[in-house]
Amino acid sequence: MLVKTLLWTATLLLLAVFGARAETALERGAYLVNSVLACGACHTSDAPGAQPFAGGRRFVTIAYTAHAANLTPEKETGLGNWTDEQLIYGLRNGKRPRGSTIGWPMPVASFSALSDEDVKAVVAFLRSLPEVTNKTPRSTYRKPLPASYGPDVTSVTSVPESDRLAYGRYLATIASCTYCHSRPGEDGAPDFKNGLAEGGREFRGPWGQSLAPALTPTAIGFYSDADLKMIIRTGMRPDGRKLLPPMPIAQFAGMKDGDVEAIVGWLRTLK
Ligand code: HEC
Ligand code: HEC
Incomplete structure (x- = not known):
């Protein structure tokens, strides 16, 4: 009985989350990543024939030379070894699983606002990408990066589209x-x-x-x-x-x- 009730509650919750919007998490993630968050503007190389989201764009300023990383699920050179939780935490807080700071110009201050629902959709989309092996060079920063970009962001409630x-x-x-x-x-x-x-x-x-x-x-x-x-x-x-x-x-x-x-x-x- 308890199991049944729990199952029902879970189904209803899912309906509440996805029912209002006639799109799946994967569709929502694809739309956000491609048309709103513009991850590919940095994480896709502008070399002809470059694989989408496999990294390679280089940013050179007086303060740093940064290389946008490979976001495909490949294990050695991409995000394949990050758990979903690590990826969600990393996007919002600008941290890698081992604690190092993800540097400029990755717009962490933008992504820390992503709602729980949307950040999960983004991860669902990234996980659906074909694996590409592409090792990007290490970025170098003249001044040490901040240890953190601010207080830990662990949960953000959705903003209703009707508002x-x-x-x-x-x-x-x-x-x-x-x-x-x-x-x-x-x-x-x-x-x-x-x-x-x-x-x-x-x-x-x-x-x-x-x-x-x-x-x-x-x-x-x-x-x-x-x-x-x-x-x-x-x-x-x-x-x-x-x-x-x-x-x-x-x-x-x-x-x-x-x-x-x-x-x-x-x-x-x-x-
Ligand atoms: C990566 C940085 C970047 C992002 C992200 C960005 N912009 Fe811009 N935007 C610029 C720059 C740089 C210019 C000036 C281009 C120029 O001088 O021709 C500009 C110009 C504009 C202009 C023209 C203003 C004018 O006076 O003619 C508008 C409007 C604008 N942006 C709106 C937006 C909106 C809305 C968004 C988000 C949906 C956005 N921008 C996201 C960098 C950005
Ligand atoms: C304005 C450019 C820019 C945009 C937009 C951007 N990134 Fe980044 N990102 C970077 C750069 C540059 C790095 C490398 C920073 C470093 O080496 O410390 C990076 C690093 C990362 C890392 C760390 C990877 C690793 O292996 O260390 C992840 C994860 C990531 N970005 C995901 C995303 C996602 C997902 C989006 C869209 C929601 C996005 N980025 C949008 C520039 C960008």
């Missing part, structure tokens, strides 16, 4: 809009408290230099909602000027209408 403002803020956080577009604090992490969406992070690359501008109403108020949707998904401004990298346009192109709208709606409410 459009809260959901817009959630998406803008996990999609790293606020990571790149907030003023960096002294430690290099985005200062969400005093500089939220106020702009100021600088990037250098083969394209030269770019600066993530403020996304506050004073800064982007002259764009219509349709303009902003176009900029975010195509990287093209209404006057035809293309955005410089590294905003992950190729990934955001697949973002659902309702999700871009929720982000824009939230940006409109900023001070």
Whole structure:
């Protein structure tokens, strides 16, 4: 009897979690990773014929030379030896199973906001990738990395999609809009408290230099909602000027209408 009741409770819970959304955890994970979290913008090499998520992109700044790791389930060179729990903990807290810190520019401050449901979906998707053997070089950092990025994040409740403002803020956080577009604090992490969406992070690359501008109403108020949707998904401004990298346009192109709208709606409410 007890077993039966437990089984029923489990079934009902599953229905409550997945029933409301007509998509499986794997589908949700694929959408998040490919079109919102933009893992592939860094973890896929830009060399022709490179295997998706098998690592290889190199970031060179004055402060570091970093190599984005292989995220496929291969055991020696990928994430095959990490348990699901270790991967979930690592994404949110920027830690490897043995305790070392995962370094810049991995946007840990974005992923620490991932809800329990969404972070599990991300892991389900990563586990479904074909195994690829590709050993990426070790990253080097001039200054030692912080021992931690903040208090341990172990559980985050889901933000209901029906709460459009809260959901817009959630998406803008996990999609790293606020990571790149907030003023960096002294430690290099985005200062969400005093500089939220106020702009100021600088990037250098083969394209030269770019600066993530403020996304506050004073800064982007002259764009219509349709303009902003176009900029975010195509990287093209209404006057035809293309955005410089590294905003992950190729990934955001697949973002659902309702999700871009929720982000824009939230940006409109900023001070
Ligand atoms: C802006 C670029 C960027 C994005 C976006 C990004 N990463 Fe990373 N990631 C990196 C870099 C660079 C490293 C290597 C850091 C180091 O060597 O300390 C890394 C390291 C990691 C590691 C540690 C792997 C290991 O073997 O040590 C994991 C796990 C990881 N990323 C997963 C993800 C996932 C999942 C996503 C999307 C949800 C993601 N990353 C998005 C740049 C990025
Ligand atoms: C990896 C960093 C990065 C991420 C993530 C990112 N952006 Fe950007 N964004 C930039 C940079 C850099 C520019 C400036 C490009 C240029 O100078 O042409 C920019 C430009 C923009 C612009 C154009 C502003 C103007 O004044 O014309 C908008 C709007 C924008 N981003 C919105 C977003 C939103 C919304 C998200 C999240 C869905 C996002 N960005 C995620 C780096 C980023």
